[in-house]
Amino acid sequence: MSSIGTGYDLSVTTFSPDGRVFQIEYAAKAVDNSGTVVAIKCKDGIVMGVEKLIASKMLLPGSNRRIHSVHRHSGMAVAGLAADGRQIVTRAKSEATNYEKFVSRHLSCKVPLVSVDTAEAGEFRVLRVYGEAIPVKELAERVASYVHLCTLYWWLRPFGCGVIVGGYDRDGPQLYMIEPSGISYRYFGAAIGKGRQAAKTEIEKLKLSEMTCRQGVIEVAKIIYGVHDEAKDKAFELEMSWVCDESNRQHQKVPENLLEEAKSAAKAALEEMDAD
Amino acid sequence: MDSIYNDLNAPHSMGTTIIGVTYDGGVVLGADSRTSTGMYVANRASDKITQLTDNVYICRSGSAADSQVLSDYVRYYLHQHTIQLGQPATVKVAANLVRMVSYNNKNMLQTGLIVGGWDKYEGGKIYGIPLGGTLLEQPFTIGGSGSSYLYGFFDQVWKEGMTQDEAEKLVVKAVSLAIARDGASGGVVRTVTINKDGVSRKFYPGNTLPLWHEELEAKDSLLDSLSATSPEPMVS
Numbered sequence: 052m053s054s055i056g057t058g059y060d061l062s063v064t065t066f067s068p069d070g071r072v073f074q075i076e077y078a079a080k081a082v083d084n085s086g087t088v089v090a091i092k093c094k095d096g097i098v099m100g101v102e103k104l105i106a107s108k109m110l111l112p113g114s115n116r117r118i119h120s121v122h123r124h125s126g127m128a129v130a131g132l133a134a135d136g137r138q139i140v141t142r143a144k145s146e147a148t149n150y151e152k153f154v155s156r157h158l159s160c161k162v163p164l165v166s167v168d169t170a171e172a173g174e175f176r177v178l179r180v181y182g183e184a185i186p187v188k189e190l191a192e193r194v195a196s197y198v199h200l201c202t203l204y205w206w207l208r209p210f211g212c213g214v215i216v217g218g219y220d221r222d223g224p225q226l227y228m229i230e231p232s233g234i235s236y237r238y239f240g241a242a243i244g245k246g247r248q249a250a251k252t253e254i255e256k257l258k259l260s261e262m263t264c265r266q267g268v269i270e271v272a273k274i275i276y277g278v279h280d281e282a283k284d285k286a287f288e289l290e291m292s293w294v295c296d297e298s299n300r301q302h303q304k305v306p307e308n309l310l311e312e313a314k315s316a317a318k319a320a321l322e323e324m325d326a327d
Numbered sequence: 328m329d330s331i332y333n334d335l336n337a338p339h340s341m342g343t344t345i346i347g348v349t350y351d352g353g354v355v356l357g358a359d360s361r362t363s364t365g366m367y368v369a370n371r372a373s374d375k376i377t378q379l380t381d382n383v384y385i386c387r388s389g390s391a392a393d394s395q396v397l398s399d400y401v402r403y404y405l406h407q408h409t410i411q412l413g414q415p416a417t418v419k420v421a422a423n424l425v426r427m428v429s430y431n432n433k434n435m436l437q438t439g440l441i442v443g444g445w446d447k448y449e450g451g452k453i454y455g456i457p458l459g460g461t462l463l464e465q466p467f468t469i470g471g472s473g474s475s476y477l478y479g480f481f482d483q484v485w486k487e488g489m490t491q492d493e494a495e496k497l498v499v500k501a502v503s504l505a506i507a508r509d510g511a512s513g514g515v516v517r518t519v520t521i522n523k524d525g526v527s528r529k530f531y532p533g534n535t536l537p538l539w540h541e542e543l544e545a546k547d548s549l550l551d552s553l554s555a556t557s558p559e560p561m562v563s
């Protein structure tokens with residue numbers, strides 16, 4: 052649905068005559084050009100995988116992580132401009148930590164119980180210390196609120212990255228996707244980046260409510276290998292993480308042996324497809 | 328010479344006995360009802376168990392003003408939190424907020440509190456927050472000046488997994504024992520029971536409480552002696 056918004060697309064504070072904010076749509080295009088990110092909610096947890104396109108052979112494998120742990124119980128996979136993504140992850144980490152216990156920079160000063168939080172509904176004074184881990188829903192809402200904030204002022208540009216938040220809290224495993232516009236929805240399965248259309252089709256074929264995370268890891272790997280375009284992008288590295296009962300509800304990298312198993316299963320599935 | 332206005336000008340203090348116990352399925356909070364200014368009983372029927380949210384209540388002891396203001400602040404914070412979260416706050420969060428306010432203002436406050444409630448994740452929980460702002464989750468806890476007389480009693484009588492009835496009876500008995508011995512506690516016994524079905528308040532007037540060792544029967548009012556028949560006038 053691309054159309055030229057000439058004249059109405061120079062500033063994020065300008066609406067077009069048909070009610071669109073083009074700058075935000077352009078920001079979304081930056082996300083669409085990045086490597087695919089796939090995430091699914093299985094019955095016992097969340098699995099996230101990233102097709103990390105390797106820009107240069109000189110890059111150390113395992114560097115330039117696209118999936119980050121935001122808190123014990125949740126992680127974030129980033130697609131789009133990497134530097135923008137880093138900013139969002141930092142903010143999410145800070146929200147998560149401060150929700151639980153506010154850490155003051157100066158030990159001697161009285162800890163402020165109420166702080167002005169500009170990201171939340173304008174300049175409302177919001178309490179920030181609750182003594183328990185931040186619910187994933189709350190985390191996603193705050194990150195979305197922050198991303199949206201940057202679409203409101205002419206002196207800021209929208210974030211050029213989309214983010215998938217996966218976490219496991221007392222309400223079970225949850226998956227949220229946050230777009231550059233600041234929209235945040237809860238999903239069973241989500242995909243962003245180059246191969247998202249194909250990935251979504253594949254995800255819809257899966258029976259997620261009956262799948263464990265162990266099986267989910269294999270499926271996500273198959274999907275990512277499947278949507279990777281050999282012709283256009285040469286090499287890629289598969290990065291995967293999960294948070295499930297097996298990992299004790301902690302967000303962590305998928306264990307080496309399982310990752311290898313997933314990669315070989317994915318490669319085998321590809322060869323099968325090619326052979327047909 | 329001590330000013331005769333000492334008692335009238337002394338800060339309102341709740342001598343108090345407050346108790347919180349968990350039982351199988353919820354919690355029971357109990358308190359006496361005496362608020363004193365020095366030796367004068369400013370309010371003999373006060374309600375020391377105040378509501379923070381639909382499912383969390385707090386027992387207040389120590390300075391009446393301090394505990395009221397603290398409760399007001401925490402109620403306000405919890406209200407915002409509930410709106411943001413979209414569901415009731417947990418007892419843990421409520422207790423943590425009470426602790427934060429208590430600890431951060433420890434120089435100015437003098438109040439011991441018991442937070443108790445029920446939420447769908449942890450069930451019934453009791454948290455004790457004594458003077459300095461410690462937070463301690465306990466199966467039962469006692470507080471206030473009258474609690475000194477109850478430590479041995481609870482050591483003997485407490486058991487895990489009581490029924491609602493057992494717990495309520497235990498709380499009423501304990502508060503009445505404390506009232507019998509502590510001059511700063513008295514009046515009526517109020518209890519609040521919180522479980523998954525909601526909140527239920529009970530009220531036990533002084534004359535329904537058992538009499539302990541050497542206690543005299545309470546008189547409702549000195550006016551009763553006026554309504555008694557007057558002696559026959561002497562006729563010579």
